[in-house]
Structures are given as C-alpha cells and as structure tokens.
Amino acid sequence: MINRTENMWWATAHPAPPTPALETASTSDVVIIGGGIMGTSAAVRLAASGTQVVVLEAGRIGSGASSTPGGFVVPHFSVGSPREIVARTGEHGSALVRLVGHSADNLFSRVRELGLDCDARQDGWYHPATRAALPRLERTRTEWTDAGFACDLLDAHETTVRTGVEGYQAAWFAPSGGTVHPLRLCQELARAAREKGARVHEHSPVQSITRVPGGYRVDTARGCIKAAKVLVCTNGLAGELVPPLARTLIPMRVWQCASAPIPAEQRRHLFQGGECLSDTRHNLFTYRFDVAGRLITGTFDAFGVDGARAARGMAARLRTMLRLPELPQIPYVWTGTSSISADRLPISLVVDGGILAASSCNARGIALSFAVGEALADHARGAPLPDFPVLDTNKRTTASIQSKLARFYAHFTPLLDWYEERRARNR
Ligand SMILES: Cc1cc2nc3c(=O)[nH]c(=O)nc-3n(C[C@H](O)[C@H](O)[C@H](O)COP(=O)(O)OP(=O)(O)OC[C@H]3O[C@@H](n4cnc5c(N)ncnc54)[C@H](O)[C@@H]3O)c2cc1C
Numbered sequence: 172m173i174n175r176t177e178n179m180w181w182a183t184a185h186p187a188p189p190t191p192a193l194e195t196a197s198t199s200d201v202v203i204i205g206g207g208i209m210g211t212s213a214a215v216r217l218a219a220s221g222t223q224v225v226v227l228e229a230g231r232i233g234s235g236a237s238s239t240p241g242g243f244v245v246p247h248f249s250v251g252s253p254r255e256i257v258a259r260t261g262e263h264g265s266a267l268v269r270l271v272g273h274s275a276d277n278l279f280s281r282v283r284e285l286g287l288d289c290d291a292r293q294d295g296w297y298h299p300a301t302r303a304a305l306p307r308l309e310r311t312r313t314e315w316t317d318a319g320f321a322c323d324l325l326d327a328h329e330t331t332v333r334t335g336v337e338g339y340q341a342a343w344f345a346p347s348g349g350t351v352h353p354l355r356l357c358q359e360l361a362r363a364a365r366e367k368g369a370r371v372h373e374h375s376p377v378q379s380i381t382r383v384p385g386g387y388r389v390d391t392a393r394g395c396i397k398a399a400k401v402l403v404c405t406n407g408l409a410g411e412l413v414p415p416l417a418r419t420l421i422p423m424r425v426w427q428c429a430s431a432p433i434p435a436e437q438r439r440h441l442f443q444g445g446e447c448l449s450d451t452r453h454n455l456f457t458y459r460f461d462v463a464g465r466l467i468t469g470t471f472d473a474f475g476v477d478g479a480r481a482a483r484g485m486a487a488r489l490r491t492m493l494r495l496p497e498l499p500q501i502p503y504v505w506t507g508t509s510s511i512s513a514d515r516l517p518i519s520l521v522v523d524g525g526i527l528a529a530s531s532c533n534a535r536g537i538a539l540s541f542a543v544g545e546a547l548a549d550h551a552r553g554a555p556l557p558d559f560p561v562l563d564t565n566k567r568t569t570a571s572i573q574s575k576l577a578r579f580y581a582h583f584t585p586l587l588d589w590y591e592e593r594r595a596r597n598r
Pocket of ligand 1: 204209210229231242244245404409412509530531535536537
C-alpha cells in the first residue's frame, strides 16, 4: 500500500469557505446527493434552467473520487470499442458512442461557457500502444472515425516525437481530450450552481430516502428536504442509499503522485501544454503536467506493497519512460477509489420511480460523469429517461468475487503484459 503524503489537488485548490450543513426542513424540485463532478454538473444544469435544486454532500465539495484523478479528460471507453459497445448494449449503443465521443468537447465547451477557473486545457489525449495492442488500437481508431469522431493514428516515430516516450509501436491521438484540475472543476461547478440559485450543503451526509406523498424525503442527521426527484450521484459506493448499484461495482484503489515543478529545460522532449497520455498496458502508464510543470502520474495500488517499494518502482519507470536527466522530488502522493462496473459497461443506471442513481467510471469518469450529470438533470426536469443501459442486478455475485480479486490485480499486470507481448512477437 502506498503511504499517502498530501493530495496535490487539495494543496492547489481554490480556498473555498465551507457551505453550511443542512439543519432545517424544506422543499425543492430536485435533491442531488453527492457533490462530485456528476452531482455538481447536474446542479448547474438544473439551476440554469430555473429548477429549484439542493445539493447534499457528505464532506466537502469534491471530496470523493473527484479530488483524486490524474485529471485526464478522455473521450473514449476504457473497455471496448464503439462496435463492441453497440453489440453489448443493443438499442443504447449508438447513444453511448455519441455521449462518450462528445464527452470531452462537451466538458471543455461548458467550462468556457460558464467561465470555470480549473486549468482546463484541450490539447489532446494520446493512447500509445505496445505491439500486443496494435491491432486493437487500429481497429478502435477506425471505428471512432467511422462514427464521426476525429482521431489520428501516429506511427512509432511520430509517437516518440510528440509524446517524448520511446518504445511504443503507434498511438491514437484524440484532439478533443485534455486535462483539468479536477477538484477545482467541482468547486467551480458548485460555485456556478450557487450563483444560479442552487442551495449547496456540505458536511450533510444523507441517511435515508423515504417515499412520501408527492415525492421523496431525504434525511440528514439534522435536516430534511422534500422533493419530487432525487439524483443519487455518490459514485455508486454509498451502498446503503442504492444497494443494487453498490453491489455491482468493484472498488479499485489507485494511487497518484505529483512531482515538484520540473524545470522547462529538463522536459523539453515531453508534453509542453495540456496534453496527456495513458497507454494500452495492463500495468498502465500515464503522464501529464499541470500548469506549474508538476509531473502527474499514477498506477494501481498493489495490495501488500509498501510505499517505499512502490515509489522505487515508479522512479524506475519515470527514468526509463520519460528520460528525465534527474528524478524529480515527489512531494505529493495520494490514493483514491475508482468504481469499476462488474460488466465493464461505461454507465450503470438505476431508476426507482423518481430516484435516479448512476455510476459512470471505469477510469474515464471525468468527461463521462460530467455528461451523465447533465443527462440526469435533463430527465429530472422532464426529458425522457437518458438512453443508458439500465443496471443488470444479476451481476452481484461476479462483482463480489471481482472485488476480492481486484486487490491483487496490480501484482499480475506486468506478467500479463509480458505474456501478451511475447505472443504478439511470435505471431
Ligand atoms: C485515483 C483515481 C484516478 C482517476 N483518474 C481519472 C482520470 O485521470 N480521468 C478520468 O476521466 N477519470 C479518472 N478517475 C475516475 C474519476 O475520478 C471518477 O469517475 C469521477 O470523479 C466520479 O465522479 P462522481 O461525481 O461520480 O463521484 P465522486 O467524486 O466520488 O462524488 C460522489 C460524492 O458523493 C458524496 N457522498 C457519498 N455518500 C454520500 C451521502 N450518503 N450523502 C451525501 N453525499 C455523499 C461523496 O462524499 C462524494 O463527494 C480516477 C479515479 C481515481 C480514484
């Protein structure tokens, strides 16, 4: 396990005074539970349309998964190509492909429209491939192009020149991708929602949702709100509120780190703007810089591996992958829990009368959660149900087995990569 030092996003967040906890009984059109990216994007959408909305957040705004990401805004599925997603989700498939394909453009254009100060840079996302992943990369890129989304395929040389990393066979470049400061994104969304009339209560964990005439009563320890619709945007892991959703998710621990600012002359061969990279390996490699030149990277948290060993592994990786003349200091190390759906579909939706709950992650949660929050908000104010696959609760057993195995996944990733590369070489 990694020893946490400090989360860089909190260290560089906007100094936002806490909003008051809920201590009264009142009514609203909609209650949103959870103030992460999904909940705050839904709140802005609702408040902007004149709908009364209250956000109840257990901790501070953004204090869940949304303050832990690398901040990569990625318009792609983490598992599956557009055609595979269509084949698996039938009638919902094309809508999902459109939602995900537009998700980064949607997020960045909303950031511009609302004037959100969150270091957003739409400079593209690179997805470089090893030999084993090359055929899949080429196929997936063709499918996205056929679906109408611009993306380039770079050869090995171009990949090295543009990413600064050697050894990949090719890369797929999605120009609509980019990076944000994820916590500031949440804070700014919450600020924009408040300015448009939303009520936001931090330190207000919801204890129960009860059906009452005309809607639902949502209770915290010291207050309650009655509303016609409830959006549960707790990333699926608040099990007691929507048990079927939580039972189909696999909590996967991931750690991230950020270096001290690296002098420009040492990183001229690496990204210069808001580009980011995540590769095709099981033992995933990711990197980006923030506006101050801090290198941000991370990987799965390996059960039983202490912080010193993990840090040595990461240092070796940075040395070979990024060819930095000297290893930077790493003052920030933090962990987070990602919600992975047992079926690996990008969105899990639960509909129970006027209660809508969704989880949308599988490691592409920034752009997607943002878009899902907006879709839930549109439904709450009268649009048809979003065209998402509704949760298959039979996945419960698989999820509980996968959750036990997930703790050990990181140990096997280098072996899986080695095996697949060997097979690809012998083909
Ligand atoms: C380490 C890590 C790195 C990642 N990197 C990336 C990345 O680079 N790019 C990317 O696209 N995705 C990434 N992800 C995924 C992404 O961060 C998430 O998918 C996204 O932030 C989820 O947003 P959310 O609003 O659904 O959930 P959250 O941010 O978890 O928000 C849920 C909120 O609900 C609140 N809550 C829970 N229970 C209650 C309750 N009972 N009452 C009131 N409030 C409650 C929580 O406090 C929390 O603030 C990463 C995830 C992790 C863990």
